[in-house]
Amino acid sequence: MRSLILCLLLTLPAVCARAAFTIQPWPETADPLQLPPPLSWTGPVRAERPFELCALYPHLRDAYWLSVNQGMVEEASRLGVGLRVHEAGGYGASSEQARQLAACAREGSDAILLGAVDGPALAEAIGKSPLPVFGLVNALPPAHVVAQVGVPWYQMGWRIGHWLALRHPAGSPPVRVALLPGPEGRGGNSVVEPGFSAAIAGSAITLVDTLRGDNSREIQRSLVQQLLTRHPHLDYLVGGAMAAEVAVNELARRGDQGAGQGPAVLAIYFSHGVQRALLRGRLALANSDQMREQGRLAVAQAVCLLQRPDASEAQCPRHMGPAILTLSGPLAASGDTLSDPAFRPVYRLAPGAPPPRQ
Known part of the structure; x- marks a missing residue:
């Protein structure tokens, strides 16, 4: 209720409305022929306190992770939380990403959003982390993470x-x-x-x-x-x-x-x-797989569960993502998939800050 009142006081109807997402639940055994229907999920309207999220990516050298990055920056700004981003340098850099997992805690983060380079190789480092770990894009065993956003x-x-x-x-x-x-x-x-x-x-x-x-x-x-x-x-x-x-x-x-x-x-x-x-x-x-929307969903999911760790699946879905689009022609609207042409990687966003000008 407090977040809703704040949203109304700020008179930002477009921002408030963006708390509504269309999500696809992705159960572990996602049968290609028997998928659950998409759902409407209302995420947090505004963070109750200025959480710091630490996001770890395999790299930022292609359009895929750049688009995830923009989605995360947009949602972190909307919710008023901070974001720190580290990139491992490639899919062979599991040792570097393990070091970054430890660095997130030293930086004072509240949670880690992990785009894993190699899930099995990182199992020990994830287990040692004092912070809750959320899977980002690349699937991790459910026992290792609080929740995850991605598609199968x-x-x-x-x-x-x-x-x-x-x-x-x-x-x-x-x-x-x-x-x-x-x-x-x-x-x-x-x-x-x-x-x-x-x-x-x-x-x-x-x-x-x-x-x-x-x-x-x-x-x-x-x-x-x-x-x-x-x-x-x-x-x-x-x-x-x-x-x-x-x-x-x-x-x-x-x-x-x-x-x-x-x-x-x-x-x-x-x-x-x-x-x-x-x-x-x-x-x-x-x-x-609508990677920019995945970035938004990952931040919204983390904030939802940081605020309500015991929330129900309906309140804070644990295993979700956007629908997969299979296209024989160009996307009519690419804002949920691709980063904007002028967007450049953002590695640090302070709590409450607007998205950096590009």
């Missing part, structure tokens, strides 16, 4: 495979697909591949190659070039956002896409480059 990446792989299987059912002419899921065994990739494989089982699709590597433009370009050399008659190339971006550019450079000779490209997740490729008709399909 099994679903991200399954949706791409399902789209292909519907177009190439058993008995139709065979097609060849290659997969570039990103770093091996990191983030959601360990479940993207099983999800994709389950969806194409029994179809006319043959997975001819899978190449894994870090999400840097140089590494993904090298992997794309290897695939196109090894498989000159490939029908589809499925990859993460960075792989999809460089594949579209590489095919354009070779003149393959314009001649209709190269593989169609599908993106497992979204980026600004993926949106541009969809706008130009150079990408067949892409998933968006």
